[in-house]
Amino acid sequence: MKNIIPIETNSWKKLNNHFNKIKHVRMIDLFNNDANRFKNFSITFKNKILVDFSKNRITNETIKKLLNLTIETNLSEAIELMFTGKKINQTENRSVLHTALRNRANTPVYSNGIDVMPMINTVLNNMENFSYQVINGIWKGYSGKSIKNIVNIGIGGSDLGPKMVTQALKPYKNHLNIYYISNIDGNDISSILDNNHFERTIFLISSKNFQTEETITNAMTIKKYFLKKAGNKEFMNKHFIAITSNIKQALKFGIIQKNIFQIWDWVGGRYSLWSAMGLSIILSIGFDNFNKLLHGAYDMDQHFRETKFENNIPVILALIGIWYNNFFNTETEAILPYDQYLEYLPKYIQQSNMESNGKNIDRNGNKVSWQTGPIIWGETGTNGQHSFYQLIHQGTKLIPCDFIAPINTHSHLFHHHKILLSNFFAQTHALAFGEYFIKQKNNICIKNSMKININNSQFKYFEGNKPSNTILLNKITPYSLGALIALYEHKIFTQGIILNIFSFDQWGVELGKNVSTEILNILKNKTNILKYDSSTNGLIDFYNYFNRNH
Template sequence: IGIGGSDLGPVMVTEALKHYKNHLNIHFVSNIDGTHIAETLSGLNAETTLFLVASKTFTTQETMTNAHSARSWFLEKGGKENDIAKHFAALSTNAKDVSAFGIDTENMFEFWDWVGGRYSLWSAIGLSISLSIGFDNFKELLAGAHAADNHFKTTEFGGNMPVILGLLGIWYINFYNAETQVILPYDQYMHRFAAYFQQGDMESNGKHVDRNGNEVDYETGPIIWGEPGTNGQHAFYQLIHQGTRIIPADFIAPAQSLNPLGDHHPILLSNFFAQTEALMNGKTEEEVSSELKKDGKSADEIAKLAPFKVFEGNRPTNSILLKKVTPYTLGSLVATYEHKIFVQGIIWNIFSFDQW
């Protein structure tokens, strides 16, 4: 039970690493809308359910409302007050309120008060991840992030991936007036990746005041959005290809599938490469006319249709390939994006780690 960074990170990672899931079933509740927790609890057995309440302050309105509803449900299902301590654990820094709730502080997993929610999945907030995939895999997630940390810290800027990604973003936002960036993971397991970095990026760099407290006179953080490929191709790629705004796109894909089923993965990757190629090269009026002529269209039909089928091309993309989705590669990828956000905050002279 959490919200914001206490929810988005663990949800994204447990979904992305579902292939490595053990026997435990993990459920996440975040929304203050009672439907969320009601629907989740309806399929659970109180006797075999452990609740993790994730709130640094243990005062977050949505989280504590849901936690108290879970507590009431547990007691209604036959649990005793003394059993609360065995069925609830806290991810928090507020021992007083944790104890008042009925949770044994021995089952309170602390983390530093300077850890922002959007960067907290590596901390005790990631306990649900560890329970889902096992601690060995959680350590691999951390190892991948550590490798990305070291790469960022030690690699010259010319080959430094977070620096390059950050500078590319600055280039398109501040010099080409791009307002959004789309993240497109061509892997169903990673379907929450863009949603996770909506918070990671927009809460970090959505600032209009610089480090000296002065209003900036330039654009800062972009709008982050996205969906998994190839779903997005049938929803919004039209805008990326033919719209009037430049939308830089990050394409992410594993070279190897964790579920190699027939021709599925080759088709997925062919779409991945075809889309980036089409965004780069576009399609000229001459190419369109030639295709329409081969389809048997008349000269008049070609003249009418051709303008609508032209793609300008020269639309910016980054292609990021993983060997496969593993705890290590996911950890490395997430940390790379975190450092990219930091790089952009430094260049914009804003406090990326503020949250108000």
């Protein structure tokens, strides 16, 4: 994988000159000058997903220059290196093979000279057999009753990915109750301890290294409460499952070998829902639907790997993101799904993107002088409209948006969905064109004017020219959701390659953990030595004083 400084490429320099020429271009003019703009700036995937990127401040020349950037930064080569198991996660000396987890063609994929597909298929088969027993009431708890509740104990990718998918595919849910525990805050776990029927509950301890403080602390607390109620350590065999790469630690915790589902070091946490970390998904929607989720992701993998970049959805969206973040200096992107089942999608993409590309050191080991990962945020549907859309429409920040919606709904209240979609279509239109069409009807020309002084109407003026991508899915299904998630994964990967950063480590997450371990010893009064800054020392002193005297 070549380490090319993007701002030193000819493409970047030409993009900078191009930006200076078109930075004030208005989308209304782009549409007026091109009757086929929607057709020319949209791509369909398998006739199931439509991506419209016509409402952006880009021209054919912009796209051409951005595509030249992929050539100079050797994106094609990097894609093949990832899919073929080369160690592109160089800071951890690992392959990056979440794509192998959904390799429906079952073609060999090698890491360290070993074909990983047989071990993936073995774990998948074990997941299928286990989930079948639990869902169909064959697997019994220690009192002989069938399982009713599933509690997933994890954090980060071991929590948010499975939780997002489980919620998104709620219409496919079976009779099992699925709960997710992640926060170390005792308030997060108390409801499980107080209200759960342990005799009918399975606990999935989801931790790649089986040493994550939040996860293991929560698991140990639940184990303590479980043993107090069940009264026999052997009963854990019916109720505790581990999903981890650290088999030794899981065994030490007290989980038997057959209850351990393995993952591997080449599976990044935020990309792990396709692995055994997705066991809670399978227990919620069944293995067949999980398999469809994998198929959707696999088909998007093939699209990303095989499609020319000018028609490649993840690549195009990635380039547009770089265009705004580095040339318009937008800094943020909003993810706006118009489907309540997708309520966790903005958080999931936030984690995937910001944990991957939130880096300020390039692959050469030098501080970057360009923008890398954007700030990702968002909210569902009309909830966002009544919250932050005011700033997007009339504020001083330029915020590119991704609007995502299903054409068909799982709800039987079809009139609700039409109202929802009317808002969906209206918002992308209003952001792009402001009040142009409205004022035009009233014979008030504002095409090139920013000042309206009729009856204080300047306060109600919307200049438009706010960019957005629109993603329409036929319906939120396991297949379409799998494809959508993989789309964003590959968008993030593409941006990391072009921006010359390592997307698959997360050293920034580790620093706070290390410091917190030291401080925990102080809070436990193991030591009174305070070696931090005056603020942190003062805060710890106040905590200790207040804790001792109250």
